[in-house]
Amino acid sequence: MGIQLLLFLVCCTGGIHVASTSTDSRDAAVLRALKEQWKNTPPSWERSDDPCGAQWEGVTCTNSRVTALLFDGNQLSGKIPSTVGLVQTLEVLRLDRNSLIGPVPSNLNNLTSINELNLAHNQLTGSVPDLTGMDSLNYVDLSNNSFAQSEAPSWFSTIQSLTTLVMEYGILQGKVPQKLFSFPQLQQIKLRNNALNNTLDMGDSISQQLQLVDLQNNHISSVTLNSAYRNTLILTGNPVCTTGISNTNYCQLQKQTTNPYSTSLANCGTKSCPPDQGLSPQSCECAYPYEGTLYFRAPSFRDLSNISTFHALEMSLWIKLGLTPGSVSLQNSFFNVDDYLQIQLELFPSIGNGKYFNRSEIQRIGFYLSNQTYKPPPEFGPYYFIASPYAFPVELGGTSLSIGVIVGIGTGCGVLILILMGVGIYIFQQKWRAEKAIELSKPFASWGPSGEDSGGPPQLKGARWFSYDELKKCTSNFSESNEIGFGGYGKVYRGMLSSGLVVAIKRAQQGSMQGGLEFKTEIELLSRVHHKNLVGLVGFCFEQGEQMLVYEFMPNGTLRDNLSGKSGIPLDWKRRLCIALGSARGLAYLHDLANPPIIHRDVKSTNILLDENLTAKVADFGLSKLVSDSGKGHISTQVKGTLVSITSYYIETFWFRNG
Numbered sequence: 307m308g309i310q311l312l313l314f315l316v317c318c319t320g321g322i323h324v325a326s327t328s329t330d331s332r333d334a335a336v337l338r339a340l341k342e343q344w345k346n347t348p349p350s351w352e353r354s355d356d357p358c359g360a361q362w363e364g365v366t367c368t369n370s371r372v373t374a375l376l377f378d379g380n381q382l383s384g385k386i387p388s389t390v391g392l393v394q395t396l397e398v399l400r401l402d403r404n405s406l407i408g409p410v411p412s413n414l415n416n417l418t419s420i421n422e423l424n425l426a427h428n429q430l431t432g433s434v435p436d437l438t439g440m441d442s443l444n445y446v447d448l449s450n451n452s453f454a455q456s457e458a459p460s461w462f463s464t465i466q467s468l469t470t471l472v473m474e475y476g477i478l479q480g481k482v483p484q485k486l487f488s489f490p491q492l493q494q495i496k497l498r499n500n501a502l503n504n505t506l507d508m509g510d511s512i513s514q515q516l517q518l519v520d521l522q523n524n525h526i527s528s529v530t531l532n533s534a535y536r537n538t539l540i541l542t543g544n545p546v547c548t549t550g551i552s553n554t555n556y557c558q559l560q561k562q563t564t565n566p567y568s569t570s571l572a573n574c575g576t577k578s579c580p581p582d583q584g585l586s587p588q589s590c591e592c593a594y595p596y597e598g599t600l601y602f603r604a605p606s607f608r609d610l611s612n613i614s615t616f617h618a619l620e621m622s623l624w625i626k627l628g629l630t631p632g633s634v635s636l637q638n639s640f641f642n643v644d645d646y647l648q649i650q651l652e653l654f655p656s657i658g659n660g661k662y663f664n665r666s667e668i669q670r671i672g673f674y675l676s677n678q679t680y681k682p683p684p685e686f687g688p689y690y691f692i693a694s695p696y697a698f699p700v701e702l703g704g705t706s707l708s709i710g711v712i713v714g715i716g717t718g719c720g721v722l723i724l725i726l727m728g729v730g731i732y733i734f735q736q737k738w739r740a741e742k743a744i745e746l747s748k749p750f751a752s753w754g755p756s757g758e759d760s761g762g763p764p765q766l767k768g769a770r771w772f773s774y775d776e777l778k779k780c781t782s783n784f785s786e787s788n789e790i791g792f793g794g795y796g797k798v799y800r801g802m803l804s805s806g807l808v809v810a811i812k813r814a815q816q817g818s819m820q821g822g823l824e825f826k827t828e829i830e831l832l833s834r835v836h837h838k839n840l841v842g843l844v845g846f847c848f849e850q851g852e853q854m855l856v857y858e859f860m861p862n863g864t865l866r867d868n869l870s871g872k873s874g875i876p877l878d879w880k881r882r883l884c885i886a887l888g889s890a891r892g893l894a895y896l897h898d899l900a901n902p903p904i905i906h907r908d909v910k911s912t913n914i915l916l917d918e919n920l921t922a923k924v925a926d927f928g929l930s931k932l933v934s935d936s937g938k939g940h941i942s943t944q945v946k947g948t949l950v951s952i953t954s955y956y957i958e959t960f961w962f963r964n965g
């Protein structure tokens with residue numbers, strides 16, 4: 307707490323200066339007030355007092371008026387000041403996934419132009435905000451807050467423009483207003499895990515667009531069904547499911563999603579391509595596409611059969627990524643288990659540029675999508691992107707050994723022997739290839755003891771499987787020049803993936819390996835924690851008796867090296883504070899927000915890494931088990947990070963002299 311306050315003061319006093327502005331003065335004043343009220347605002351806000359002119363991160367302007375504030379997932383803390391209600395041009399307000407507290411200011415409903423409002427996943431209190439008057443509102447999400455218990459607010463029955471209403475894990479009680487179901491554009495109502503009770507009656511005039519009504523885990527005791535409604539209604543976990551309708555679809559978790567969208571390839575007839583290539587919709591030629599998956603966390607629509615929505619996405623992709631029209635193919639859209647809209651994306655090189663993208667293009671496109679510089683049409687909402695590695699062409703030009711050999715041996719006898727040997731080698735090779743193919747087709751078969759298949763590949767979020775050969779290649783056969791560290795578990799190598807991403811690869815050595823199933827559980831766990839102050843897991847390798855973890859590479863090395871002056875970067879007070887605070891946030895996330903909680907066990911300055919902006923990233927959480935006392939034959943469960951070691955870590959951070 308004290309550290310946060312200190313940092314806040316340091317940051318504020320550093321940022322006071324006057325500049326000529328291109329932002330409307332009223333809006334600029336509001337944003338400056340936000341900067342003062344909130345902690346953890348983006349560093350780009352310190353550059354200038356002119357939000358539109360200096361392009362404050364998260365702020366979108368049109369004609370010097372602020373039209374969108376996109377601050378989702380920024381660890382902002384503080385209250386929502388009532389001045390936000392003064393930015394009347396605001397169309398999008400995303401404050402979800404922060405640590406905002408206090409009540410929602412009542413003048414928020416002055417924002418009459420707003421069409422997307424997302425306050426989910428904060429600790430907001432007070433009564434459920436009154437949104438009456440937001441007559442353009444399409445998408446609203448108020449889930450996971452701490453509002454006071456109440457009936458469905460009156461605006462549930464008045465905002466006719468709604469397409470999506472989300473308020474999950476809340477405290478709503480009473481009846482769901484019937485009027486809500488009749489709003490003409492409404493596509494999804496998501497109100498699971500509330501305390502809604504009484505009877506559910508959707509009425510006779512149900513919106514034609516309505517696709518999903520999710521009322522799981524409420525207290526609804528009876529329901530009046532309307533046979534005209536054929537789309538999804540989920541009532542699992544309500545008392546009504548113990549009665550006569552318990553065997554119906556409504557009381558079972560259903561596979562939803564009808565009419566997934568895929569880009570049409572109908573013009574190309576029945577043409578098909580080799581397995582690693584794809585058919586470009588613009589030319590009907592086979593080429594090597596850049597592929598990946600788009601995950602849209604909160605699309606404002608449910609209906610996947612409206613082709614114009616997806617055409618708009620395709621068009622915005624090719625325009626904003628600088629590709630030629632028709633070079634985008636979307637496949638297999640559906641709502642996944644997290645209820646994110648998941649779409650497979652393929653981008654094709656322009657006609658006349660051959661079958662491949664070159665490296666600089668892949669880097670540019672990958673960066674635009676991965677760092678979210680690309681903005682999809684607004685109805686798709688926030689997203690993230692996970693790219694597949696790109697298959698660059700193999701460079702040809704190797705020489706054939708066998709010619710020299712054959713020329714060297716001239717006699718008929720020699721030739722005969724060679725032929726016999728050749729046949730032998732051929733058979734051996736075929737057999738080896740076949741075995742290899744079988745092994746590759748089941749890379750996860752060996753999780754369980756003695757090769758038995760135990761449950762297929764691990765369920766990872768945002769991390770992927772690497773083959774041993776791939777990692778061997780990107781570290782030049784684990785060469786010494788790529789070694790960047792070592793520890794009890796083995797060595798760490800630097801490598802560059804074919805996508806251009808630089809990674810750090812931790813390779814467990816003999817003796818510090820875990821059982822296959824433990825390794826699988828561990829990577830599943832690691833792939834689930836995502837935080838700005840934790841080193842991110844890119845993937846893993848579990849093959850040929852190897853266990854490797856692939857992490858983001860941190861160019862500025864360990865905090866220890868920086869404190870000792872090895873790196874040559876001076877760590878002044880402000881930087882040290884930011885590092886201490888960052889590492890504390892990472893640890894707090896592991897303790898309080900990771901599920902299940904993770905206790906680090908080994909906090910020390912060599913386990914805190916610094917990225918290119920000197921942001922602290924906690925490393926080696928979860929690896930503590932890999933550091934088992936080899937030889938003793940048991941896994942250490944002792945907690946290493948005691949209060950004393952954490953305290954001494956912080957003392958070191960502040961008092962160790964640079965250089």
Ligand SMILES: *[C@@H]1O[C@H](CO)[C@@H](O)[C@H](O)[C@H]1NC(C)=O
Nearest residue numbers: 479480501502503504505527
């Ligand atoms: C619904 O819940 C509220 C609050 O718990 C209660 O006052 C009310 O009687 C309940 N209604 C029915 C029909 O169960």
Ligand SMILES: *[C@@H]1O[C@H](CO)[C@@H](O)[C@H](O)[C@H]1NC(C)=O
Nearest residue numbers: 515609612613614615618685
């Ligand atoms: C389909 O989507 C477009 C744009 O997203 C919208 O303008 C149109 O009204 C939608 N059509 C239907 C039938 O819902």
Ligand SMILES: *[C@@H]1O[C@H](CO)[C@@H](O)[C@H](O)[C@H]1NC(C)=O
Nearest residue numbers: 655656659663664665666667
């Ligand atoms: C890559 O391709 C783009 C577009 O086709 C071209 O402009 C660029 O010069 C190429 N870069 C290299 C390094 O070949």
Ligand SMILES: *[C@@H]1O[C@H](CO)[C@@H](O)[C@H](O)[C@H]1NC(C)=O
Nearest residue numbers: 363670673674676677678679
């Ligand atoms: C994302 O990448 C683009 C293209 O290189 C760059 O201009 C932009 O500053 C990056 N944005 C962020 C938030 O890193």
